Amino acid sequence: MRAPHLRGVTAFALAAAGALVLSACGGGGFSNGNAPAQNTKTGPVKLTVMIGSSGDAETNAVKEAGQAWATKTGNTVEVIAAADLGQQLGQAFASTSPPDLFYTDASKIGTYAKAGDLYAYGDQVTDAGFLPSLVKAFTYKGTFYCAPKDYSTLALEVNTDMWKAADLTDADIPKTWDQLEAVAKKLTKGKVTGLVIGNDINRSGAFMKQAGGWIVSDDGTKMTATSGPPLVGLQEVQKLMKAGVLKFNTDTSPATGWGGEAFGKGIAAMTIEGNWIAGGMKDFPNIKYKTYELPAGPGGKGTLLFSNCWGIAAKSANHAQSVDLVKFLISVDQQMKFAAAFGVMPSTEEGAKQFAAKYPDDAAFVAGGEYGQGPVNLPGFDQVMAKFNSELAQLGKGADPKKMLADLQKNGTAAIADNG
Amino acid sequence: MARTDHDPKVRRWGRKPSGIRGNEGTAGWIFVTPMIVILGLFLAIPVVMAFWVSLTSWQGNTNPFSSAVPFVGVENYTDLFAKDSLTRSTFMQSIGNTFYYVLLVVPLQTALALGLALLVNNKMLKAKGFFRTAFYFPSVTSSIAIATVFLFLFSNTGAVNAFLKFFHIDGPSWFSDSRGLLHLIFGAFGVDNPGWAQTEILGRSLWDWLAGPSVALCVIIILVVWTTSGTFMLMFIAALQDLPVEVDEAAALDGTSGWQKLRYVTIPMIKPALFLVITLGLIGTWQVFDQIYVMGKGSPAGTTLTPAYLSYQQSFGNFQFGSGSAMAFVVFVIIVILTRLQRWVLTDKDERKPFLGIGGNK
Known part of the structure; x- marks a missing residue:
């Protein structure tokens, strides 16, 4: 092995290996620098659309819509239903060819935008007439990033059989916190808890809004968790818990996966969920229920709003075509088709109006769109919210809401400072 | 002795290769x-x-x-260790969790694997093949599938709680119970967050460090011990089958009891296998990911967070790849140190080399 010509062979082998490795890196892995402001290929293109689907109904509806656009414009569209959208997008962004179009949760806008993964095309679609609260949910640092594709809000679901059995009538539908407490007390009986809600901020947060505040300032520049209203909201939740008329889904007996499950199993007379409850209740066909707007608190009406938008990758080579496809997808007709296929609510004023007319049972969800609060969409907040939610889950076991809000204020402030 | 060209060894290396083996x-x-x-x-x-x-x-x-x-x-x-931030406290919590996890899993799985190996290696046992397959089965099944089955077994209305109910015990809600085992033991003696445990170490109070594995983490510990012992049993069987029968017989002639034979004859002879099993165990347990990903992603209250999962979350969830990779390298260093320490402990006293420059004979 020490002979001179063998050394040559070694060197050759290593050089060959090295060359292979380098060419592998140069050839595929990464692209350099930032994507240009607008990438436009001409001629027919192939668009890839990645969605986080709720099931076959949704996947097929999106495929159909994509196909309709493709036929009209002469392009091709491939729809991929991701198993874990967040993870698959994270990997795709690191590659040279992420999907052109993808579902983006409102809470992810800041993270994606800050990393430079999103192509901001909001200004090209504003004439669609989106609900203002949705535009706000997808705006980060003054830029409206992407077109909201649909939304849902929280509302109060009431088990009508239990309602009647407790001698309650339509006139008793709670409009205030006091009324909510009164009916919850009447409905709590034996194994049944008056109101069961999910154990994170995505449910309790509605009470903060009703108390007149939110954990982050409107412009997203500072934390307002210790400003007062959030504490009032959580104290109301804890007060109902102490009275035994409200429980988190994890505290029921038996514990349940979400509010809808407790509601479906008949151990909750009321719950607070979005319009996805309709899908969940298919497992419990015997439960009859009606949906109402959430009661108002000292700060007026308040609810939370959840939404996804059609994100376009900054690295996509087909920005113009992608925006065109989005315009097609957010048209009122197409959104009503999606509504019929898998029950989502249209993101535009006109669409919401048509939806409310066609599906009067869902009017409470639509109404929430006027005043709903979107999720915190700042970058680096995953951990902050996870920490807060883990503390919030202990609220029923006597945890101090003041302390958890102080922690949230501290952690959130640090995250805002870190992500400037 | 000075070597010259006449030294056969030198000449052989210096000679140009030629002929059939050239x-x-x-x-x-x-x-x-x-x-x-x-x-x-x-x-x-x-x-x-x-x-x-x-x-x-x-x-x-x-x-x-x-x-x-x-x-x-x-x-x-430095942020992971010195900056008072959420990242540090979460990372330290994950290190604490994994420390207790490793502390329980490695000895338990090694003991269980050795026990099973001794059982199925027993000459008196019938249907050895069946038992070997049965014990090895969990190891060849996908960890995701097993984790999902455990989710059902340990759910609030699952088989485990139904079984406990039979004995009039109210089972905990396994996956949402964040109370630490050590805290529960402290609680039994009336100690709850005492003054002496308030010292802050790396952003967590001593009381938090002493929590022990949470009830939820214990489920994962049971699962992992059950799945991995099969693999390690196989390694022990291989070692046991290599043992010379004469030694066994000699020990029997000397009148050893079963325990003495195991302690002074069998275990010293399978030390290399033991070393292998503990090393693989240490490395594998510090990197636990699949089970965490399936069974709660860190919940309840972050008590099932592990550095491997956190590193993934930090990278692909928060897009902070730098901090995520730094976590991975910290775990790498921990594993190297622990493996080195373990090797030092398992080596005979007179053959020890210094451990990271401390102790040893030389």
Whole structure:
């Protein structure tokens, strides 16, 4: 092995290996620098659309819509239903060819935008007439990033059989916190808890809004968790818990996966969920229920709003075509088709109006769109919210809401400072 | 003695290769080249790249080696230990969790594997093949599938709680119970967050460090011990079958009891296998990921967070790849130190080399 010509062979082998490795890196892995402001290929293109689907109904509806656009414009569209959208997008962004179009949760806008993964095309679609609260949910640092594709809000679901059995009538539908407490007390009986809600901020947060505040300032520049209203909201939740008329889904007996499950199993007379409850209740066909707007608190009406938008990758080579496809997808007709296929609510004023007319049972969800609060969409907040939610889950076991809000204020402030 | 050209050893190395075996070296290199390329491409280079990323604040969408990516030096590492932040407290919690996890899993799985191996290696046992297959079965099943089955077994209305109910015990809600085992034991003696445990160490109070594994983490511990002992049983069986029968017989003639034979004859002779099992156990347990990913992603209250999962979450969830890779390298260092320590402990006293420059004979 020490002979001179063998050394040559070694060197050759290593050089060959090295060359292979380098060419592998140069050839595929990464692209350099930032994507240009607008990438436009001409001629027919192939668009890839990645969605986080709720099931076959949704996947097929999106495929159909994509196909309709493709036929009209002469392009091709491939729809991929991701198993874990967040993870698959994270990997795709690191590659040279992420999907052109993808579902983006409102809470992810800041993270994606800050990393430079999103192509901001909001200004090209504003004439669609989106609900203002949705535009706000997808705006980060003054830029409206992407077109909201649909939304849902929280509302109060009431088990009508239990309602009647407790001698309650339509006139008793709670409009205030006091009324909510009164009916919850009447409905709590034996194994049944008056109101069961999910154990994170995505449910309790509605009470903060009703108390007149939110954990982050409107412009997203500072934390307002210790400003007062959030504490009032959580104290109301804890007060109902102490009275035994409200429980988190994890505290029921038996514990349940979400509010809808407790509601479906008949151990909750009321719950607070979005319009996805309709899908969940298919497992419990015997439960009859009606949906109402959430009661108002000292700060007026308040609810939370959840939404996804059609994100376009900054690295996509087909920005113009992608925006065109989005315009097609957010048209009122197409959104009503999606509504019929898998029950989502249209993101535009006109669409919401048509939806409310066609599906009067869902009017409470639509109404929430006027005043709903979107999720915190700042970058680096995953951990902050996870920490807060883990503390919030202990609220029923006597945890101090003041302390958890102080922690949230501290952690959130640090995250805002870190992500400037 | 000075070596000269007449020294046969030197001459043999210095001679130009020729004849029938002359080109063996060349052939050798050609044969290993594919492996060097594959290892380099998929192992060495990614490791170096990850290390580079851990020194930057890369966000995952450009070339990590371009000049646009800010180089931050060791900041990602110092932040994990010195900066009072949520990242530090979460990371320290994950380290604490995993410490208790390793502390329980490694001894339990090693003991269980050795026990099973001794059982199925017993000459008196009938249907050995059946038992070996049965014990090995969990190891060849997908960890995701097993984790999902455990989710059902330990759910609030699952088989385990139904079984406990039979004995009039109210089972805990396993996956949402964040109370630590040690805290529960302290509680039984009336100690709850006492004054002496308020000292802050790396952003967590001593009381938090002493929590022990949470009830939820214990389920994962049971699962992992059950699944991995099969694999390690196989290694012990291989070692046991290599043992000379004469030694066994000699020990029997000397009148040893079963326990004495195990303690003074069998275990010392299978020490290499023991070393292998503990090493693989240590490495595997510090890297636990699948089960965490399936069974709660850190909930309840972060008590099932592990550095491997956190590193993934930090990278692909928060797009803070630098901090995520730094966590991975910290775990790497922990594993190296523990393995080194373990090797030092298992080596006979008179053969010990110094452990990281401390102790030993030389």
